Amino acid sequence: EFKKEEWVLVASVINTTNPYMISNIEGAKAMSAKLGIPLEIVNSNNSSQTSISSILAVLASGKKPIMFVNTVASSDAPTIVDAVGKAGGFVTIWWNKPADYHPADVGPHFVAFQKHPGVSSGRCGAKAIGDALGGKGGVVMLPGVQDSTTSQTRVAGFEAEIKENYPGIKILDSRPSNWDPQLGAKNARDLIVKFGSDINGVWAADDGMQIGAMQSFENAGLLDKVKFASDGLYPTTLEDIKSGRGGNAIVGETFHRGYMASAVGLYTAYLAASGQMDPATQPLDKRESLFKLSCLTPANYKEYLKYDEPDAPAKFIEQLEKVGPWAAEPMPLVGGGAEEMPK
Amino acid sequence: MEAPTVLKLKDISRTFGHVSAVRSISLEIRRGEVIGLVGENGAGKSTLLKILSGVEQPDSGTMEINGVPVSFRSPNDAVRAGVGVVHQEQSLFTNLTVAENLDQRNAGRIGYKNWARVNNECVAALKKIGVSLDPTTRVSDLSFVDRQMVEIARAVSIDPNMTGTPLIILDEPTAVLEQTETAVLEREIRKLKEIASVIFVSHRLDEIMRICDRVVVLRSGKIVSDKKTSEVTKEDLFRDMAGGVSQTAHAIRKRLPEGAKPAIEVHELARKGKFKNISFTARPGEIIALVGSNASGREAVARAIFGAETYDAGTIGVKGKRVLRWSIRKAVQAGLAYLPAERKVEGMIAGFSATRNIALVYQGDGASGPFLKLRKLAEAAQGWFDRLEVRPNTISRPLINFSGGNQQKIVLAKWLNSPYTDVLLLDHPLRGLDVGAAQTVNAEIVKACENGAAVILIPDTIEEALEMADEIIVMRDGGVSARHDMRKTNNLTVQDIVADMV
């Protein structure tokens, strides 16, 4: 049977300078408090190298890990999973893994791979901008790091949605901005020079880059002539939506919170570790899961404010214990297997 | 009545590891005196002077300047106390202008820099020693000698309106100068007597006799004699320095048969602004001396033959073959060796041990294929240390820790070490060598000749040329102004040659 003192919760974040990751840590802390199992936080400082070496180091610390990992690059996943297996632990990977690397093939210690579908994130943004522009106009895209699956799927979703439902919208240019606000701002400036008033909409693969881009457009005095959509709903972004900055410049966001991801991830791994759930017998969509991503707009954002209350993480975890990791609002399971890319 | 005492040393000592460079030296210098400091290489001259100028701190002993006890923690203290120095090795900022290098009194400051003042003072200081250079040129653009003049100017340009008598220290300032500049320097030193006291180091004893009032002889760190110049002869000094052994006669050289195939043929060689239509041939066993005042272009010629500088016109032939696209590497492979005048900059790797410096060019059986046999290299080095009487006799020391003259010996050994060397280009090979060492080195040069090497010599002194050379080529303003075949002419005098030089 399951002895708490033999185990340690581990949450690995890509950095600690991004609200999503910080929220990840919150969730992990809350989970640790709930389960009464100590927590180790691993900070990858944006480097696969640091990520892997740090995780290996934690594994060497004796206790068996119940782990939740945000991989820096997809390619980190196999190494980490192997190591966890050797350490007799259980791990859930979030966001990035090699496309052909499946928990079911690897074994029970790779409990699950989980993510919010990047494609639907991209589609959310495309819908929001497309509608806001009345289906006509030019948009520029600011993807994240080029070889990140997350960025690639979001981009694919955005482009597909535009192609299928908004023929009148023209994608003018696309400048990868490495999730970096500065670079987002810089590329935005250059694009403003390049296309001037032809730009009616800006889509960024995450809010960090959007924050930079909006600043550039504001400086250029164009903020109220352009519509923005992105992913992640950073607190700052929420403020801008509330305040209707730049004549409601932000028209679309996606709603998901880091604390939810880490809670779900850790809890799934915990169920496996404590023997309450046998990964081997789970259906595929519970091994490789896609969780609901809500499209958020200035019209409906109020419904989500409750999830940012200080006690929200605790509440969410209580809910998890009742309904399990795959049915918790606002992010129930919506699909499984590899996220299929629109063609 | 006695002139006031400017410098008073009592029991000054300084040791480096197990070498005691200076041993309890006591010395007094009065106002207006010019002291000649002589001694073999490694005797401790520079070390003593470094102590006086605050570069090194003595292990024991006391120092008084103008009656005030001093202990210099930095060269700055020395400058403030009125001690100006020309170090044996050049110490100028090559990336700064002449004026800035002279602006030593303000070295301690970090505030506003008044260029007008700095430049004017520089012009004045240079005028003082009869040199005219643009104060705003980068030192790196000056020839070696011009740099030396800048150093001297810096030493003598210490604060005029200071109280007490300044002490000027000159560590082998003439080693790199030709007769003409030496004359300028002598005149300057005489002027200095009015306002200052001078310590003057040189290995050229006749110079010492001419310039100094008193001669102090140093041997292995101790003062062995301290006499009025009027009371000593060159022979006395030599005996005191060498410790008994008297001066040996010049090495007589057995000539190789005439008409051997020329090792070097230079024909109508020219480089704009440096030298023009230079022609001469050097056969195995011959010594060709290039004499001339500074800026006569002779060093440039030597460097061109070695491939270190380009030439615009004319041809160079090596062992009968005319060379094309000449480069240092090709020159070395063809058996040429070049001993540069700027030892410190071009001759030695200061951080390397003597062994590794000597092994730079040729490893002999110290190498097999791409691999090195370190013990063999050590043996070779040891051999040279013994032949050239390098002191101290420890091959593992970094070169920087040897005295100037001993460094010179090691750099020379580097080239003599290679049996494949059949042309020696020697620029001031005796620079900074004491009389004894000079003879040893000359002997080595002669030996190289007898073994079939051709030598192109840029001598320190005309005497040296007269002693060594088979042919003397006199250069003026980059051109040849006279030739003397020493095998045919005798009774050629220094004056004759100086006449062709100026």
Added chain:
Amino acid sequence: MQFVLPKEWKGPAALIASIVVLAIVFTFLNPRFGSLENFRNILFQVAVPLIIIVGTTLVIQLGSIDLSVQGIMGAAGMAWILLSANTRLETDYGIWAWVIGIGIGLTLGLLAGALHSLIKVPSFVVTLGTWYIGLGIGIILYGDAMLPSLKSDVLMAWPTKLTLGLPNAFWLAAVILGAGVLLSRYTHFGRGVLAIGNSETIASNTGMPVHTIKIIAFTLAGGLSALAGILATMQLGAGSPDLGSGQLFTVIPAAVIGGTALSGGEGGIMRSAVGVFLLIMLNNGLVLAGVNPAYQSGVFGAILIAAIVAVARPDRGILKIEK
């Protein structure tokens, strides 16, 4: 000026030439490149690196190197924004925000300078250390609360606002640059830096205050990085611990391209500044020319090499040594 550093403008001449060439090519590829708007855009972008490079150049002239730039930018930027009117804290300490922000930079610079100069630790490692420390400070200040953004529209608008047709951000940089040039040409400090870079032994033998000069240089560099961090924060309108990212590999190459040899003793602030323009312009031009992002880094590298080769040509000689 000429007579102070005769060769001063030789390198830059070639550099400026190659900048002009590039500019022409880019304008040909996309006329908007030559537009006044883009000109202002470039001036806006060079502002931050221009401020940094004054310090960078001084340190490199010493023959040392300062890696701490990005760390200090992050720390100072975060401190500044948290002490100015921002969306996270109610407090607004006005001028003190500046004092403390820049103070952090000066302190870290002083620390690095002192350790390097007095305890003889390689500057490369010390400043790597202060880099991490700065980053650490930034991260701690960032904490886990929400990302702070500026409240005052005045401050946010200031960098872009035009004065005499040019953005304020650039004017600020220009002033710093001017001051830097004067400092390095008309003070004993500035010349001392070059002297030390040429030969530290001789410098101390002639009694220069070597330690003082080195420490001042590093402290100055730290302070300027901090100022740059504050300006960057203003430009972004929000604080972030790694808002300096990418700057180090803009300014050091810029300095080197400008002819400031890493071995010390050479080059000048103006020349480094020209280097900054080259790099920023190159980047901006590639975007405007619409080079496929996938090819961008490759092309950037190739052009960079081409440009520097072109620049290297003039003062090349058998005897010249490049490290």
Added chain:
Amino acid sequence: MQFVLPKEWKGPAALIASIVVLAIVFTFLNPRFGSLENFRNILFQVAVPLIIIVGTTLVIQLGSIDLSVQGIMGAAGMAWILLSANTRLETDYGIWAWVIGIGIGLTLGLLAGALHSLIKVPSFVVTLGTWYIGLGIGIILYGDAMLPSLKSDVLMAWPTKLTLGLPNAFWLAAVILGAGVLLSRYTHFGRGVLAIGNSETIASNTGMPVHTIKIIAFTLAGGLSALAGILATMQLGAGSPDLGSGQLFTVIPAAVIGGTALSGGEGGIMRSAVGVFLLIMLNNGLVLAGVNPAYQSGVFGAILIAAIVAVARPDRGILKIEK
């Protein structure tokens, strides 16, 4: 050996001492740090930087610098995996994957070396250029198709597999390291590198093949970076253009900490290797000690400085100059 490189083992002694101290502290903070398992883990991690540092050290001994490491790793890694049995392409060229992968590294290294040595372009800029070019190649190979991972379990398992109780990855590194040490101590090339680093003028005055030596050094460095890239790809079991990220700022500081002065002519491969161990161990120890991630960078920086200060003490002297 002694008299050839008198100080050779002085620095490392102090370094190794400070490593031991750290190890003790960390083990005290968390006994597991000293476990055999963690020891292997550290050996596994040092492998890649150890391979790189052989080249890095040679280049730094020349007085030059090689920034291209990460770019070359990415390019070579991608090329290698796409030519080996992988999940994206069906093709498997076996040995040719290695030839081409390492070939890319050698070529970029040769390019950098030639431009630097013959056209006298600062190595800093050239290798920055080749860095970008390498990165570009990686990105282009990556395209926007799916990320390729290794098919062969043998290859994937190889680096972690234990031989004589130590992971293969480490043995590979150890072999390279040994070869490097021999190369630099017992060949004309190795000694030439040091001579050039100490004084290029003299090196060429004594007729050394300066250009050849420089070019070989850079080419070698390129090739080793490529090999490191391939090993890293094996360790990850998948390819990525920026799988080298972070390496540059591991190896160069490591070399400097090891006492390889950036001004050239100093240090040795072994000493640099010790530096690598220090850095990797530091990182590993901090995590094991459970330092709050928010404080990690700060602490890392502080300890780094402390360690290097401790190391600097022994051969410290008024006359010593540190750049």
